[in-house]
Amino acid sequence: MSYRLRPASLDDAPAITALLNEVDRIEIGRPETDLHTVETDLKHPEADLERDSWLAFEGDLLVAYGLLWDDSGHERVDVDHYVLPDHQRAGELILDLMEARAVEKARENGAGRAVVHLHLNVRPTLDTALLEKRGWATVRRYHVLRRPVAPAADLAPTPPAGVRIRACADEADRVRLHGLYQATFAEHFDFQPRTYDQWLHDIGAEHVDWSLAWIAATEDLGDVGFLLARGDREAMGWIRSLGVLTDARGRGLGGLLLRHAFAAFAARGRDTVGLGVDTANSTGAPQLYGRNGMTVHYAVDTWEAVLD
Missing domain, CATH: 3.40.630.30 (Gcn5-related N-acetyltransferase (GNAT))
Structure with a gap:
């Protein structure tokens, strides 16, 4: 299965919102993502969409989305990652790009490493084995x-x-x-x-x-x-x-x-x-x-x- 990847733009906010709501339905049983929330994320002052966002399409269908931003100005970098369950390869392609960009961003900040955080539902659509084999580990739990x-x-x-x-x-x-x-x-x-x-x-x-x-x-x-x-x-x-x-x-x-x-x-x-x-x-x-x-x-x- 092949995927087409490109950066996101503000015009993609409705499609991203639809993707996130489909992930919501799978993970928590109902959609809870609003368009303006996605738009605010895409306008994040510490995210350059050309370099810090990724969309993966199968044909015209958006199947995965990633966003990276840096609030610390040093080694701490945050990312969002969403993928439909049947498209783990697309999610992995975005993880590859995210990790490389996180290291690049940390180095731009003068840091010797990147400490990257990602928030995921405890039963996410992303196969967490993909994270574990890359050395990711859980460090905190939040309750909604x-x-x-x-x-x-x-x-x-x-x-x-x-x-x-x-x-x-x-x-x-x-x-x-x-x-x-x-x-x-x-x-x-x-x-x-x-x-x-x-x-x-x-x-x-x-x-x-x-x-x-x-x-x-x-x-x-x-x-x-x-x-x-x-x-x-x-x-x-x-x-x-x-x-x-x-x-x-x-x-x-x-x-x-x-x-x-x-x-x-x-x-x-x-x-x-x-x-x-x-x-x-x-x-x-x-x-x-x-x-x-x-x-x-x-x-x-x-x-x-x-x-x-």
Whole structure:
């Protein structure tokens, strides 16, 4: 079986979205990829589509897709890889090109090796034996959690005395939220520092409804926590990130922000809210989400390859 390979362009976003949704159907039982998410990925400022993206076709059918980007400016390189189950050879061809480009990119950054990460469903369409024989190994597991919400059951919580939650009403609040994100996630696995402008791209700011972003403040410490959600996913309301500064943990602020988001989504008519969490998170986030009724939707592994 022969395949035609070429770089992706923004015009390919609908076809890529269709491919990713077919992968979703196979892996998790329903499509959950939105067109604007794919478009945001293709516009990534650290990805040169001519050199960092790959499409594989059988005839006119798109059967595999890969994208590479570099947020670290050094050895850490990220890749996405999607392939239909009956086209493993196409997936392998893209892996060959990805690995070579990752090494080239790391060397351009002055690094002596490339440490490449790829996120895959625990039961992916890609044959993971292809990764294992190349020396890839799993280094982390994430859970995608979800919870049903309803207006009658999920009412906005009343903050305790001395605590205030405010929406990100203006640019100053958005800058502050970015600062809180950088501070609260700095010690998390695979965190890469991002400037404000880089972060705006990462979150697809042109699609963000800032009324679904909140900052928590206390009288004694000021701004100490945040929750950034998105209402533009068709499958469910989505909590992109939630963080509380170390000095303010243990006061119930994370749960307060979480329940605030549940209520906001329920009031808007959404019936499900989801998020992703590192199962090895040391801040107690998995336990927090479990206490607030969130259960596992599916699991994702981070695969790593060290290439030189």
